[in-house]
Amino acid sequence: MQVAIVTGGSRGIGRAIAEELARSGFQVVVNYATRGDAAEEVVAGIKNDGGAAIAVGGDIGNRDDRSKIVDATLEKLGRIDVLVNNAGITSQGRHDLLEATEDSWDRVFDTNLKGPFFLSQRVVQEMVKQIAAGTISGGKLINISSISAYAVSTNRADYCMTKAALEMMTKLFAVRLAEEKIGVFEICPGIIESDMTAPVREKYDQRIQDGLYPIRRWGKTQDVALAVRAIVEDAFPFSTGERINVDGGFHIRTL
Ligand SMILES: NC(=O)c1ccc[n+]([C@@H]2O[C@H](COP(=O)([O-])OP(=O)(O)OC[C@H]3O[C@@H](n4cnc5c(N)ncnc54)[C@H](OP(=O)(O)O)[C@@H]3O)[C@@H](O)[C@H]2O)c1
Secondary structure (H helix, E strand, O other), X not given: OOEEEEOOOXXXXXXXXXXXXXXXXXXXXXXXXXXXXXXXXXXXXXXXXXXXXXXXXXXXXXXXXXXXXXXXXXXXXXXOOEEEEOOXXXXXXXXXXXXXXXXXHHHHHHHHHHXXXXXXXXXXXXXXXXXXXXXXXXXXXXXXXXXXXXXXXXXOHHXXXXXXXXXXXXXXXXXXXXXXXXEEEEEEEOOEOOOOOHHHHHHHHHHHHOOOOOOOOOXXXXXXXXXXXXXXXXXXXXXXXXXXXXXXXXXXXOO
């Protein structure tokens, strides 16, 4: 049975991805930072539906924790076929650019960029070994970025910059890993209902109704999960480094 690690699988978009991958036949590692209760609930739901999953705690911004996530996966499930770099946090305090803090910068960059980069590096090293040994036939890396990779929010500078960097990270790994039979993708969600967007719910209700983007509804976590499923089920066999927009058409410029 193929194995997928989903960082931040305990809530929101990551939870929907973990559940969808389990339905697709993967054993899923549901990673979380602090909410072990939420992760265990996801695991119980997956098992209840006949799937397989384990919860593994660990802060992806922390080197030792990243090792722990990979070691626990290999020890308990023996292989890694897919890594979904989903865990992410928004700017701490959402301060204006001129008041932005180094504390927020460090936390956001550690979680949204350094964590995914070095976790990918470690996971890919394992994948390459396993492909050489014939344990797995190929792999997939999927990075969850954001429309904030190119749309400016002056009160979330660090968040925007980490998401912009994920686009380049996707391309770097895509080029390096094509010969290794590992496909690399970026999914770029728009405005999705989750705990992260709960504080700005009313603001976006109005803007979406006013036509902020063509498909006038909130994105659902399942919208993102279905895109992940398409990638892992090899719907794009001659593509890599690709950005897939899941945003109701937000990325289209109009006149
Ligand atoms: N919601 C949106 O509109 C939207 C749009 C575009 C992109 N995104 C991106 O999609 C991803 C998921 O967002 P979401 O809306 O689902 O967020 P969310 O509801 O706030 O959930 C965040 C998840 O990430 C985990 N997490 C946070 N920091 C972590 C760390 N250091 N190590 C490991 N796990 C960590 C959390 O674990 P705990 O449960 O333990 O706290 C939780 O499972 C993020 O990368 C976000 O930037 C979201």
